[in-house]
Amino acid sequence: MGHLNLRPERLRAYLRDELECNPNWQFARDIGRLVWQYKWHSAAIILVTIFQEFASLWPVTLLGEFIDRLETGSLGNVVWLFLAASLFYPALARANIVLRHRVFYETDFRKMVELVLKVSDRGGHTDSESAGAAYTRAANAVSGVTNATFYLLGNITPVIIKIMIVSGSLLGYNRLLGLVYVASLIVPTLMTIVFNRWLRVLLDSQYSVASDLSGAAIKTISERENQEVRSRFLDIMRTRKRVFMHLLVKGQFYTYAREAALIGSQFTVVFIALAMRAKLGLTPGDFAKIVGYTGQVAATFITAAAVVDAMVSYSRAYHIYVTTQD
Secondary structure (H helix, E strand, C coil): CCCCCCCHHHHHHHHHHHHHCCHHHHHHHHHHHHHHHCHHHHHHHHHHHHHHHHHHHHHHHHHHHHHHHHHHCCCCCHHHHHHHHHHHHHHHHHHHHHHHHHHHHHHHHHHHHHHHHHHHHHCCCCCHHHHHHHHHHHHHHHHHHHHHHHHHHHHHHHHHHHHHHHHHHHHHHCHHHHHHHHHHCHHHHHHHHHHHHHCHHHHHHHHHHHHHHHHHHHHHHHCCCCHHHHHHHHHHHHHHHHHHHHHHHHHHHHHHHHHHHHHHHHHHHHHHHHHCHHHHCCCHHHHHHHHHHHHHHHHHHHHHHHHHHHHHHHHHHHHHHHHHHC
């Protein structure tokens, strides 16, 4: 009976080997490497995003103050501050988009060169169909890594920051309001995880068919008299249409389910606030803030959930690329 080696060095080596064989780990590793290679740009994006998310709540706060001041007739300069905050936030958001795209274009160039040359060095693609399919797999993998990096910096971070800010504001009114709202977000979060697990097979089919389609289309054009190739191209197109429609219908249903859960979370907080209105001394302006804050979180959460969906989809494109290289 062999001796089981449990030394830390051996365990680390085993874990490293296992991870190196896992396409999902390779996908996450490449994202991490790109973030690190552009660490100063990444840090700037995160800092600007944090400031942006605070700025996004200023118009809502000033709107609440404006509503409360209408009762007294003493508006002061709140209207002008409200206007300035409403103009400042979108300007900051546009600037942040330019900064994020600068990183995206840089990483897209670097990764495309790396993967295409890697496929070329491996060899084995001697005909147009095989080369076209190989290029499409590499291009999808590049799109996956670079887009995932882009979304990680620009979309996942904002929703975390916004939830923290809004929860803190609700806790300022009452601990129950803040805790209930944070707890209610667990439901759409779990939905996102479960839904993406259900879509995994369809996503694999989507990218597998896409790579086959490019090769078949190129061969159909170059061998116009070959009826067998033409029939194969038509079969792939039919499969592609069926897969895309299934993804569309299921994706829209899952998105609506999450939206419904978020609306339920928002109104749960509103109903609790209504029940505690007298006790907490809430004004109409306070309710405007609560609705505005939770509405912004809901919109940001849906955007972030769509980004997570896209990142999972990109990881499957990378999975198809890696598995065809073995």
